Amino acid sequence: MLPWRASTGGISVALRVTPRGGRDDIEGIETLSDGRSVLKMRVRAMADGGEANRAVIELLARALGVPKAKLRLVSGATSRLKQVAIDGDPAELGRSLRTLTQARHSKT
Structure with a gap:
């Protein structure tokens, strides 16, 4: 099961953040x-x-190669569990997230 869902205007990603x-x-x-x-x-x-x-928005934007303005925190402002929406082509964003997570997985 993937931690992101596509929508018509982009993608929503579930995060667990360690500050x-x-x-x-x-x-x-x-x-x-x-x-x-x-x-x-x-x-x-x-x-x-x-x-x-x-910092989460900046890191995720940099990793996906999208402007920070395309990302917004939807929920979890004071929680470790957060939901971030990313505006853009959902198929392209999904591919980028898959590539990013596979690259991370192969390092471990």
Whole structure:
């Protein structure tokens, strides 16, 4: 099960974020205890004043090669579990996410 869903205007991605994680990194797909899949990320920023959320948006935008303005936090502003919407071609974004997570998976 993939942690993203396509919509008409883009894609929605479920994330599990570790703030103050020592580095900015996308670690791949993780399955939670309830069976949901999430894209596991860590950022150096603290979860204070939205710093970690901004770092998540910047990291994800950079990794996918899309402008930060195309991403928005839909839910989870104060939680480790977040939902981010990305505007754009859903098929292209899905391919980019698959490539990104497969590259991460092959490193481990």
